[in-house]
Amino acid sequence: MKKMTAFCLAVMMSLSLFGCSQAQQVEGITIVDQGGRKVTLEKPAEKVASGYYIATTTIIGLGGEDMLTGVEMKAETRPIYKAAASKLLDLPALGNKKMFHVEECAKADPDVVFLPVSLKEYAAQLEELGIATVLLNPETQEQYDEAVQIIAKVCGKEEAAEDYFAYRKELYDTYLDFEADDSKQVYMAGLDLLQAAGKDMYQAEVIHDAKGINAYAQEGNRGWQSINVETLLSLNPAYILLENGGITSEEVYADESLQELRAVKNKQVYVFPSALETWDTPNLSSCLGTLWCAAILYPQEVSMEAVEKEAIDFYKQFYDIDVTGEQLGF
Incomplete structure (x- = not known):
């Protein structure tokens, strides 16, 4: 009887954990980007594209350079890319602050794209193709810190972001x-x-x-x-x-x-x-x-x-x- 009771409890716990896991999977990751849009992903992105230098260099600094499948134009003019993530120079050039190549981005096959809020008109086009889009507008220190947290959550780099903020606090x-x-x-x-x-x-x-x-x-x-x-x-x-x-x-x-x-x-x-x-x-x-x-x-x-x-x-x-x-x- 004791063995049967223990077995039943084990089954119930397994089902409970499975249910929690399923709920978490359905819930996914939800953020509000800096364009005021709610963006939901089933899980942290594995492949990302960026049409924005600030997003790209932040992703590199958080340890996500291998996630990038496309970056902004003129990447070759960024010394930090050459020094820290030279493979970016061979990735598709997707746009700049004024325009974005939706078709080229689709070919790069990212799970999510980071764009400046000035390119918000491209978000709908990208999402019609099933590509989640996150808008960023880091004009102040507070907004940049928020952008770092958004990028970290979307990319599964939250621990790296925490390390950065702790480093900066200690520095100051x-x-x-x-x-x-x-x-x-x-x-x-x-x-x-x-x-x-x-x-x-x-x-x-x-x-x-x-x-x-x-x-x-x-x-x-x-x-x-x-x-x-x-x-x-x-x-x-x-x-x-x-x-x-x-x-x-x-x-x-x-x-x-x-x-x-x-x-x-x-x-x-x-x-x-x-x-x-x-x-x-x-x-x-x-x-x-x-x-x-x-x-x-x-x-x-x-x-x-x-x-x-x-x-x-x-x-x-x-x-x-x-x-x-x-x-x-x-």
């Missing part, structure tokens, strides 16, 4: 535990010196996290805005940070109309690193941009040698590549 706790100085007024320029970063911009948050004050955002300005020289002179920032790939610090120093700026007088004009990928835009390495910015503003608190060391360690941990300070632009 280690190096940024000091009081901010209100004199650290920073002007952040885009590719052109007179393209200013205001509030609600990722670059503004990098400056804020480094305990700097965005001089242009103080005036209540939002987004990227074109300004004139007179406005820049009136801001008179103590530091000028330039987006990588645009105007250089040498060009700023040589401009006769800017000689009265504090940043020019004191030689405090800098171009964001790195040679692998820019550190002032939404990607996993932007935490290094915050650390670099802090070293510019507070050299007595954060040394550039420490930034270099942390950057080398970062790329080994998250991209599994060995880099030198010279390769990173130090």
